[in-house]
Amino acid sequence: MKNILWIVKTEIQQAKLYFLFLFLISMTLGSSLRLIEVSESKIKELSSQDIWGADLAVVPKGITLIDFKREILAGHSSSLLPEAIYDTTLSLSNGQFEATALLTLQGPQGGEVMFKGNSSVGLDWLRSKVTPREFHEQNVYQTPEWGRKVISGFFVKGSPAAMKSLKDLIDRRTVAQAIIISQQVLNDEKNQNQLQEALNIYSGVMLGMILLSMSTVFMWLRNRLSSSLRVFNEIGFSKNQTLMYFLSLSSVFFAFPSLFGYLVTLQIFIL
Amino acid sequence: MKISFEKVNFSYSQAPLFENLNLLISPGEHVWIRGRSGSGKSSLLKMMAGLIRPHSGVVRINDEQMQNASEAELKNFRKAHMAYVHQENHLIEHWTTEQNLFLVSSDSRRWIRLFEEFNLSMKILKQSVSELSGGEKQRVSLIRMLLQKPQLVLLDEPTAHLDDFNTEKLIKIIQEELKNVTLVIVSHDARFEKMGLNEVQMNELVK
Numbered sequence: 001m002k003n004i005l006w007i008v009k010t011e012i013q014q015a016k017l018y019f020l021f022l023f024l025i026s027m028t029l030g031s032s033l034r035l036i037e038v039s040e041s042k043i044k045e046l047s048s049q050d051i052w053g054a055d056l057a058v059v060p061k062g063i064t065l066i067d068f069k070r071e072i073l074a075g076h077s078s079s080l081l082p083e084a085i086y087d088t089t090l091s092l093s094n095g096q097f098e099a100t101a102l103l104t105l106q107g108p109q110g111g112e113v114m115f116k117g118n119s120s121v122g123l124d125w126l127r128s129k130v131t132p133r134e135f136h137e138q139n140v141y142q143t144p145e146w147g148r149k150v151i152s153g154f155f156v157k158g159s160p161a162a163m164k165s166l167k168d169l170i171d172r173r174t175v176a177q178a179i180i181i182s183q184q185v186l187n188d189e190k191n192q193n194q195l196q197e198a199l200n201i202y203s204g205v206m207l208g209m210i211l212l213s214m215s216t217v218f219m220w221l222r223n224r225l226s227s228s229l230r231v232f233n234e235i236g237f238s239k240n241q242t243l244m245y246f247l248s249l250s251s252v253f254f255a256f257p258s259l260f261g262y263l264v265t266l267q268i269f270i271l
Numbered sequence: 272m273k274i275s276f277e278k279v280n281f282s283y284s285q286a287p288l289f290e291n292l293n294l295l296i297s298p299g300e301h302v303w304i305r306g307r308s309g310s311g312k313s314s315l316l317k318m319m320a321g322l323i324r325p326h327s328g329v330v331r332i333n334d335e336q337m338q339n340a341s342e343a344e345l346k347n348f349r350k351a352h353m354a355y356v357h358q359e360n361h362l363i364e365h366w367t368t369e370q371n372l373f374l375v376s377s378d379s380r381r382w383i384r385l386f387e388e389f390n391l392s393m394k395i396l397k398q399s400v401s402e403l404s405g406g407e408k409q410r411v412s413l414i415r416m417l418l419q420k421p422q423l424v425l426l427d428e429p430t431a432h433l434d435d436f437n438t439e440k441l442i443k444i445i446q447e448e449l450k451n452v453t454l455v456i457v458s459h460d461a462r463f464e465k466m467g468l469n470e471v472q473m474n475e476l477v478k
Contacts, residue, residue, distance in 0.1 A: 006373075007374070010366060010370050013370075014365045014366055014367075014370075014399075015365075224364075224365045227363050227364050227365065228363050228366075230361055231361050231362065231363050231371075231374075233346070234320075234349065234355055234357075234361055235349070235350060235374070235375060235419070236346045236347060236348070236349040236350020236351065236353075237346065237350070238343060238346060238347065238350075239342075239343055239346075
């Protein structure tokens, strides 16, 4: 009678289709897990700051509240506003609102933010995340129109009526746009919940499909193995030989291909 | 190899299948146990192979009590001395014919001779067993049995899927190849009458 190695080799030769299926299933599983993981972290990033400590954010056109938050934390601004917008706005306040201008910077310790004006407006939430500094002349940002007199944006705090009229004024008359923070936070949360819900449904469907495919493949494999084991039992395989056969096949038929498929998937995603 | 059953009782349910069954098969004897379907022929064969155990009574092979043997001892016994060809042709369906035969013997010259004797095409060696016809599977099972060079051969309905031509061939080969081997065939196939085997009627055993 042939040895276990020969028998395992024969089982492998006769199971090419199985390996292909298992490889595809583990690829699907790996890519789905990775996709879910990445999507969840991206969805989390879509979350607006819960407490901004401000009512209005004035930012360059095309920049969303989430972009603004991301840029402050990263210490880099992709678009800028003239410092004059902030100065003019403040001069129009008549005590109806307070404001703080920000300019994001990259310091030796990571993200920094230079601020100008009332430091309590829109700054409290980011004190633990970036280093706040008093505004001073900087050499990092310069534009042909405004020179070095630029800011990333500014936060404003005031009554709802004052914020509404300020928003209308900024949106219509300046190169900036004003975002009423409470409304934007609600919109962002709604979008985030919808995305999370879609991701949950996708995860459920993928899990169901993978479980179904795995069960089918393993039922098929079990039938094949029981056919082999019945013959081995009849021709007098010992308990140890049967155990060796079972352990070898478990490794060859399940552990290695699944791990390989999963690793290949991860590699593809990393690349 | 001598086989004896003494006052053996066995049942699958409440109704007894064997009651006080006695049977003696001498070493090298060729026995044909015939009987109607469901009379317990296959169960009798399984008991000889140690695949089922009697509820009471004694089954001896070469004066060794089978029911006292452990599973491991029975397996070793089957491996060393016995070949059992089932009615359902227990072959590894997803393996090729060649791999099924290679499992028990690498003597390819002997395979080729047996293939010719059993009127089988060499093409089926590379085919998966699941692709073979019932008759081909039956003949491959019998070739595997012969390759095991056993001292005791148990055949359960070995001609169930064979035509007259192949049945005659089988009978001839069995008589030649298993001259000094103890052979027990259970079958209701009347074509075995020609073989000159010692005939045992199942209904006489279970009376």
